[in-house]
Amino acid sequence: MSQTVGDHILERLRDWGVQHVFGYAGDGINGLLSAWQRADNQPTFVQARHEEMSAFEAVGYAKFTGRVGVCVATSGPGAIHLLNGLYDARLDHVPVVAIVGQTARSAMGGHYQQEVDLHTLFKDVANAFCETVMVPEQLPNVLDRAIRIATSRRTVTAIVVPSDVQELEYVAPAHAFKMVPSSLDLTRSAPVPPPAELERAAEVLNSGSKVAVLIGQGARSAAAEVTEVADVLGAGVAKALLGKDVLPDDLPWVTGSIGLLGTRPSYEMMMGCDTLLVVGSNFPYSQFLPEYGQARAVQVDIDPTMVGLRYPFEVNLVGDAGETLRRLLPMLRRQDDRSWREDLEAKVERWWEVMQRRAFTAADPINPELVFHELTPRLPDDAIIAADSGSAADWYARHVRIRGEMRASLSGTLATMGPGVPYVIGAKTGHPDRPCVALVGDGAMQMNGINELITIAKYWRDWSDPRMVIAVLHNNDLNQVTWELRSMGGSPQFLPSQQLPDFPYAAYARSLGLHGILVEKPEDVGPAWDEALTSDRPCVVQFVTDASVPPIPPHATWDQIEKMAESVVRGDSDRWDVVKEGVRSKVQEMLPGTKDHPDQVPPDD
Numbered sequence: 001m002s003q004t005v006g007d008h009i010l011e012r013l014r015d016w017g018v019q020h021v022f023g024y025a026g027d028g029i030n031g032l033l034s035a036w037q038r039a040d041n042q043p044t045f046v047q048a049r050h051e052e053m054s055a056f057e058a059v060g061y062a063k064f065t066g067r068v069g070v071c072v073a074t075s076g077p078g079a080i081h082l083l084n085g086l087y088d089a090r091l092d093h094v095p096v097v098a099i100v101g102q103t104a105r106s107a108m109g110g111h112y113q114q115e116v117d118l119h120t121l122f123k124d125v126a127n128a129f130c131e132t133v134m135v136p137e138q139l140p141n142v143l144d145r146a147i148r149i150a151t152s153r154r155t156v157t158a159i160v161v162p163s164d165v166q167e168l169e170y171v172a173p174a175h176a177f178k179m180v181p182s183s184l185d186l187t188r189s190a191p192v193p194p195p196a197e198l199e200r201a202a203e204v205l206n207s208g209s210k211v212a213v214l215i216g217q218g219a220r221s222a223a224a225e226v227t228e229v230a231d232v233l234g235a236g237v238a239k240a241l242l243g244k245d246v247l248p249d250d251l252p253w254v255t256g257s258i259g260l261l262g263t264r265p266s267y268e269m270m271m272g273c274d275t276l277l278v279v280g281s282n283f284p285y286s287q288f289l290p291e292y293g294q295a296r297a298v299q300v301d302i303d304p305t306m307v308g309l310r311y312p313f314e315v316n317l318v319g320d321a322g323e324t325l326r327r328l329l330p331m332l333r334r335q336d337d338r339s340w341r342e343d344l345e346a347k348v349e350r351w352w353e354v355m356q357r358r359a360f361t362a363a364d365p366i367n368p369e370l371v372f373h374e375l376t377p378r379l380p381d382d383a384i385i386a387a388d389s390g391s392a393a394d395w396y397a398r399h400v401r402i403r404g405e406m407r408a409s410l411s412g413t414l415a416t417m418g419p420g421v422p423y424v425i426g427a428k429t430g431h432p433d434r435p436c437v438a439l440v441g442d443g444a445m446q447m448n449g450i451n452e453l454i455t456i457a458k459y460w461r462d463w464s465d466p467r468m469v470i471a472v473l474h475n476n477d478l479n480q481v482t483w484e485l486r487s488m489g490g491s492p493q494f495l496p497s498q499q500l501p502d503f504p505y506a507a508y509a510r511s512l513g514l515h516g517i518l519v520e521k522p523e524d525v526g527p528a529w530d531e532a533l534t535s536d537r538p539c540v541v542q543f544v545t546d547a548s549v550p551p552i553p554p555h556a557t558w559d560q561i562e563k564m565a566e567s568v569v570r571g572d573s574d575r576w577d578v579v580k581e582g583v584r585s586k587v588q589e590m591l592p593g594t595k596d597h598p599d600q601v602p603p604d605d
C-alpha cells in the first residue's frame, strides 16, 4: 500500500518505539497531521498551548523516562517558539528531536509567508544534526540519524520537512549510487578507560585523607558504585542540581546540593578536602570547588569533550560512570581513618536541624521554606518533582529530601523560567501512574504555567494516577532576581521590573475543573499538601509566601547576610514596610549565635 512521507515518518517513529510526540499544529505540517489522522494518532500527539511548552514537555518526558523526547511544530513561528525548550535540552544533555515544517519547495527562497531560514535558526541548538528532507528517499536515513545522534550524544537534533514533501509518496532508498540506506538498531555502549589510566586515578585517590566526591546526572546509573567508592575512601558526596535524585538524602554522608543553592556541609567539604572525585557532572561554579592547588583531583565523564573544564584535574577518565568505578574499586585502598567522614556526617546532621529551624522561622504570612519542609515527608516514594527557576529552585535544592524511587529535575544549565509545569506534563505522559509535583514561582506561572494548566485539564483523565500538584509560591515578586539585585547589584528592589500583579491561581484551577487550594496561614501548609496529594484530580496549591525571606547562600558571611537584610530595610516602597522590622531580625532568628559559621549553629533548644 502506498504511503506518504508523512505516513512514513510516523511509522518510523513507531518503529523506534516513540509513543508520544509533543506538538502544536500549523499548515506547515498539515501533511504530517493528516498522516496522524490516518495513523489513528499513533504515536500519540500531545497538544500544548505554545510550542515552547511542547519542547519543555519533550525535555521533561526525556529526563524522567530516559527515552528520546520528540516535539513537532509548524514552520516559521512554530519552529521559533520551540527554541528555548530545545536549548534547555541541549544544555542539560537531554535527547530531543524536533520535527518542523517548512514552506513548500516551490516557494523556498521567495520570502514566502512563514518562511524563515530554519538551518540558521537551528544552527547552534541542533548543531549535532539538522537536515531538510528534500526527497522521500532521504528517509528513513535522516530520521534515523536524528534519533540516533540525539540519543547517543544526549543532545538536540532537528528535521525540516517542507510541506509539499510531507505529501509526496514515500519511496525507499534504492540499492544504487547516491542512495543512503538505514537501519533501526541502537545498542547501548559503556566505554571504559584503559587499566593504566585507572591506575593513575587510583594513585591520586589513594593519596588523600579527606576525599570529597561530587556527582551529577552522569552518575545516575552508578549510584551503587558511587556509594561503594565513597565508603572505601571515607568520603562525603555532594550533588550537583541535576544529580539531586541520584543518591537519596537520608544517607548520612550525602552532603546535599552544592553551589549558590547548595548546603553548608557541601561547601565546607569542598573547602576542606585534599582530594576531589567528580563523577558525571559539569557543575560550572568552580568557586564552590576546592581552591586551585588545594586538592588532587580526578574526573569521570562519558563525554571526552566535557572533561577537564571545571577544575585542574590530574586525571580525566573518559568512560561510563558505573563501569569505570567498578573497575576502579579494586584499585582503591580502604581509608581506615574515618574521622573526615564522621565529621562530615555530623555537619550534615546539624545542617538538617538548621533547615528545620529556618523553616519554622516566622514570616508574613508564610515562610516559603516551610512549604518545602512540609512537603518532603509527604512526598510519595515514587514522586516525580520538577522545580522552576526562581526562589523555588533554592528551596527545592536545600529542603527537598530525596528518597526511594523519587525523580527530580529542573532546568539546570539554561536555568530558564517556565519548565516547571510542562516538565510534569511530560513526566505524566511517560509515567501516568506516578504522582508528580511542580514547584513554581508566580512569575513562572504568569509566564506560561497558567496556560499550561489548560493542557493539564485536557489530559488528566487519561492518567491512571491523577495526582499532579502544582505548588505556586505567590509572593507577587520576581523574588530570586530581587535577592540577586540586593546581594550583588546593591539595589533594594526595582519595583517596575520586580513587582508582579495578583492572580487567583487556585480559583483559576477550579474554573478549569481542577482542584485549587489557597493557603494563607502557616498552620494550613501541611494539611494543604495532604489534601493536594490525595486529591482525585490535579491540584494547584497557591501558597501566599513572604518575599522577604532571604535565600541565604551557603558561603554567606555574617556581613553579607546583614547587607542583604539592610537592603530590604532600605527598600523605599510601602510594600516593604511590612518587613521593616526586618529581614535583619528574621535573619538573626534563623542564624542565632555566631558570626563565624552561622549555618552550623545547632538550634538553641
Ligand SMILES: Cc1ncc(C[n+]2csc(CCOP(=O)(O)OP(=O)(O)O)c2C)c(N)n1
Pocket: 389, 390, 391, 392, 415, 416, 417, 418, 440, 441, 442, 443, 444, 445, 473, 475, 477, 478, 479, 480, 481
Ligand atoms: C526565561 C527567563 N527569563 C528571566 C529569567 C531570570 N529570572 C530568574 S529567576 C526569576 C524570577 C522568578 O520569579 P518567580 O517565578 O515569581 O519566582 P520567585 O523567585 O518569586 O519565587 C527571573 C526573572 C530566567 N531565568 N528565565
Ligand SMILES: [Mg+2]
Pocket: 441, 442, 443, 473, 474, 475, 476, 477, 478, 479
Ligand atoms: Mg514570585
